[in-house]
Amino acid sequence: QDTLKIGYVDPLSGGGASIGQIGMNQLNFIADEINAKGGVNGRKVEIVGYDNQTNPQISLVQVQKAIDEGIQVIVQGNGSSVAVAVSDFVTKYNDRNPGANVVHLNYAAIDPVLTNEKCSYWHFTWDASADIKMEALTNFIKEKEDLKKVYLIAQDYSFGHAVAGAAKRMLTEKRPDVEIVGEEYHPLVKITDFSPYVAKIQASGADTIITGNWGQDLALLIKAAGQAGLDVDWYTFYAGGAGAPTAIKQAGLENRVYQINEGINNQGYGPAEERAGALMQRFSDAPIYYPRMFNMMDMVFKAMVEAGSEDPGDFVPKLEGMKLDSFAAGDEGFMRADDHQFFQPLYISTLGALEEGQKFDEEHTGWGWKMAASVPTESTLLPTKCDMKRP
Amino acid sequence: MSATAKTPILELAGLRKSFGRMEIIRGVDLAVVQGERHAIIGPNGAGKSTLFHLVSGHLRPSAGAIRLRGESIEGLPPQSINRRGLSRSFQVTNIFPRLSVWENVRCATLWSLGHRYSFWRDVERLDDVTRRTEEILTEIDLIDRRRTPAGVLTYGEQRALEIGLTIAGHADVLLLDEPTAGMSHAETERVVALIRKVSEKRTLLMIEHDMQVVFDLADRISVLVYGEIIACDTPARIKANAAVQQAYLGTEAA
């Protein structure tokens, strides 16, 4: 019997490769897990990588190639710019080729348009959208009395604007007293020296930075801040990898960098630790960067089994509304049928020296993520503007 | 000679050129008469090639006037001067090495036949161009080599092509810079014959060190020394001129 092929369309070369590769590793690990249990509906799962070089147009070529090779399930995550293009392409493709039924599984692109204006029946996302994350983050910040001046710095593309915009909106609503002393957009993965930006932040007198930066744009920013001795708290989405933990440690920012995501390694939840441990044994230099990928694949496989078919045309309806005990701590999340957004508990954590009993450090720094707050699924629910066209 | 032939076709007046602090051309006045063959001789470094560069638009004069048929042309770019009917050859061979001999000559005929930058006409179908190219190639005796890339011609052939390029464009004033340099006697003779032929009905201004060639061809000779014309006269009188002898000819011609 032939294998069930899943196409992974993400950067495997170029600037985005460092995070694309981590996703590839995790996906393969998950496939091996399920194959050890006999596969899905008796079919072995095979992950096929397609390098999109973080370029929307190349992504389309790669998706087309994947489809031509008989693949119906496309996993993609890195970059909202790519996700919008892929989702659009897949939707159009299904329209034009009746019975084609290709589905786009998104594990990281969180520009809110994907689940609002541009939502699609053939697109599902497991990462909380920028709005959801910012909502939770600002609820957390709201309580911080000593926070007075906030600086927003963001990558100059749709996702960065979404993050900064949401932060501005929500902060003015929740903490009218807080002053936003700066709002900075810098080009995506092009800056080598962030010192001028840091100097500007310094001059603004900010005590807090909120940023959605990822990859080297975060690592370099933190590094420059550390060198200049910038004394602020950081609220981030993506401080979990790609050199950021290393930079945080080098800058000595113990417990000053917060991260919001759907789970960390040191949550003390047995099943997760077991799987994380196994994964990190195999891929020693990369932590679990995408806990949601486990949620995603667990649900997809479940839907396939329930539908008794691996054709998205059959299993997509099963995904809608599906509930799952999420990977990181076993609390329940669900896939909202209205916009195909997965809602799950979110966690706010900080990076610092490992404490007793904490197993996982990050990037061999000896520091690890520690829980600062958790946000239950119910309080992450945001309304959607999605008007979903169903076939 | 008709009456119009006496009118100067090319006139230089008070022409000067300096490079940095060094003045190379120090006030040259010269009138080249329509239809004559005029030679410029002078010691090495006197400024002969520089003078050609000025006239042909390769360099801009520092001062002075250059008039072609009464219109002043100083400071114009080379192509504009060429379009007014003045064409030159170079002391160091200057051809299109990767193009075939045929293509070299054809390119040189295009502008004068009015084809300019046209990118909508098939060049092979331009019969006037084909005819003219063939004519020139026959004239410079390279018709059998027309498919050879110009870069692999022998030195002598390249010099002939150099002349071909100069005459292809229907210019009626020709400037030739040492056309026979580096040629053996036999070849020199051939080139002299060629020059004699192509300069009929045209005006020729020529730099040459080979005195035999100069005395053979020239109607008049100007002697340029240190950027100044010290004499301008018929060959016979130049030969006899003591100053010229001292400054240039030395013993060979004496």
Next chain:
Amino acid sequence: MLEIIFVSTLNGVLYGMLLFLMASGLTVIFSMMGVLNLAHASFYMLGAFFGFEISRRLGFWPALVLAPVVVGLIGMAVERYGLRRVHRHGHVAELLFTFGLTFVIKEVVEMIWGKLPVDYRVPSGLDFAAFTLFSGNYPAFKLFGLLISVGIFIGLLMAVRHTRVGLIVQAALSHPGMVGMLGHNVDRIFMLVFGVGVGLAAVAGVIAGPILVTQSNMAGLLGPILFVVVVVGGLGSLGGALAASLLIGLVQTFAVAFNVSLADLFGGTAAGAILSVWLADIWRVTVAQIAPILPYLLLVMILIFRPRGLMGTRDT
């Protein structure tokens, strides 16, 4: 305001000198051999990784010496067995060769060190703030980098002025065969020049590695800007490269410091109302946002209005 000016100037100079450190080798190769070494930034990356690896084993100071030597030797091998052969096919060929080299070097680096950034740190001896200005720290290590740049500038200047190598290489650009017939071993000199050039890039790598990230994509970010420096400065002019580095460092740093946009300048006026519609796209773009394009703007302007570059002696 004063603070911004002071701090920006300082940051600009520091960044500019870092640029110069990287561009100096490129200037040497570009001006002497006429080779547009697109792989220059890759050698800079190699320098950073070798610097990391050697300082992990032997310490930073040996790395500062050894890494450039190793990279220089690699460069010489590349010249000897690759570039030399390509040289006679002209500049486009050379360029494509070095372009291909960037891929190879990157992939090899990834094979050895992976795609994730490595933990290359400022040596502990230099890991302190040299001084503090307006609440910002100035790390000693950056000042050390500055010192090295100045040293290299002076050293190179002396070398070019007082050695025949420069002459020979320049001569060989026009008539390589003749230089050989005059008794100079052009091949060996070219090899040396290339080795020294990329060795200088490696010095920059060893120093910039801890300041920026040491990662397999660090080369791609710097490549184009180095060309801008070399061209704006004027081909072959070390002084020009220095001036251009500083200029670009300062321009970029100062641009970042300003948040002025058209909206701020004309907003509220009658003309502003119209402009904001017509220029909707750039209406709210701040000077800070266009900082990264300024070097290229500078490059185009310079080439149009002063083709020799700031201090060049000949046309590019």
Next chain:
Amino acid sequence: MTDARTLPRTDAIGGRRPGFLARHAVWIALALALLLLPYLFSSRLALSTMSMMGTMIIFALSYNMLLGQTGLLSFGHAVFFGLGGFFTVHVLNAAGSGDWPIPLPLFPVVGGLGGLAFGILFGWVATKRAGTAFAMITLGIGELVVSSALILRRFFGGEEGITTDRTDVMSFFGYGFGPQLQVYYLIAAWCFLSIAAMYAITRTPFGRIANAVRDNPQRTAFIGYDTSRVRFIAFSLSGLFAGIAGGLSVVNFEIVNAAQMGAVESGSVILMTYIGGVGNFAGPIIGAILVTWLQLILSDATQIWPLYVGLLFIGMVMFVPGGIAGLLAMQAPVMAARKLHRVVPFYLLALAPGIVALVGLSVLIETSHQFSIRASYGPQLTLYSIPLDATSPLPWVAGVVLAVAGGILFMRAERLARDAYHAAVAQGGQG
């Protein structure tokens, strides 16, 4: 009046110009090939691949107008490709929503006009200079446009670019251009037209003068031409065709983003043109087909495809500087002398060990890759459908042996082939 017709005409390279029939035979064959290809390769993958190739052929040929014909090395040619795309996409969107009566096949014209307009604008700046200065200006313009594009997000759509739906516009004789096959034919038609037009341009007075400028700009001025004007026209025209290619790319992918104007894209068109061969009109066509194909399959075949691309670059410039077309053109005298049977056996003799050496090299590369980056996936790898173990000495030894032995044999055979070639040419010359 006999001369113009009877005289054997010459080409720029000095070869004999093919006769009237032969010349048209090439075009008929090309048209037929374009028509029939989808029957030969009918998979969806093949169709989309061929559509891409068609686009890239136009793009590469337009680049060769600069590099090969006029001797201008541009580092920013993708700017026109991308701008052509952006203009097309905007007009397409406007036409789609406004029900303009323009059918899809006409939209590449919009791209062409956009490319031409900016070709004129940037050409006016860049072509004042030649040589390295020109190259650097184009580099600067390229970077400038790309970085500005990310700021001017209304027109360029930021990182994500602008998308469209080609089926929204007026249908064309009942064709809606949903299916890839229809798109293929649209691209093929434009490809044919563009190739023909660009070929025709090489044979015009302008085309020949462009060659002259490439060879010796100084002398060109002295035969009456303004060299910067020639460069300017070449630049604008190549912008036009690059824009058409960009428009076709939009029709094909329904998306365009700033990255398409970037250095990578500009580099890739240089690669196509050079690998194909700049000295020959057909070179860029071959290069575009080959490189597009490689770009598509390489990233599937191996994860470290950039390494192979790099080695390809290096290998080509070191060993085949004339490009593939150059290599083929070298066979023309042999063919003319009917001595092909003398040389082909030697070529095959050289090819065999050459392939062995390449296989050995790839075994080494893939094994080290498995050993290093993919270590966490275990030492097992499958190459050429043979399972190997990166930790055992076997693949390493085999790789080294194949590469070295193949390499040495190849060099021997290559020398033989070279001698055979020279012998054949020399005999041909005498015979």
Next chain:
Amino acid sequence: MLEVRDLHAYYGKSHILQGVDLDVGENEIVSILGRNGVGRSTTLKAIMGDPEPRGEIRFRGTPVVGRKPHEIAHLGIGFVPEERAIFPTLTVEQNLLLGIKGGRRGGRWSLEETWKLFPQLKDRASAPGGALSGGEQQMLTICRTLMGDPDLIMIDEPTEGLAPQMVERIGELLQEIARRGISILLVEQRLVIAMRISHRVYVMGHGRIVFEGTPPELVANDAVRREWLEV
């Protein structure tokens, strides 16, 4: 001093030199005459190693074939090419300094002496070589090679493009060079000069030596002159 036996050379596939034999003795001035394109320049270049020579060449007994041009130069052979190969971006003085091999000074020739020989060059000492007039370039290229202090100097068409009185000077210069114990292998178009200063002459035709003898012998040999020199 220089022995050449059965020298062959190719440009690509064309066989230019087809077995050239010639000798130059110590302190001798030897000329190669012949028509345009027979391969005289190629002979000199092949001795310098480019194009790659086949056959036997010995300089003071040392085999030359197979060496690189710079090694051959270090053996003591100097070469002045027909196309002059002035380094256009370097100044006149720098051009001259580059003639000195490996920084070794103190040969028979020095800058001062060059300036004395050609005062015109001294005036232009700091001008770029590319700006020199044709004749000035010719002087420069000869002096540049002399700066390398060769024992044998091979000069290709030294009087090309020179004004008549300059031609005289070059003739004197060559004799002066010979007086200092340097042998000369000369390729010259102007028979008058070559015949006057040479000890021996070779006539070349189609890649081979077709005549060898003293100038008077050549003058006497009408057949050779008519067939190979076209005078």
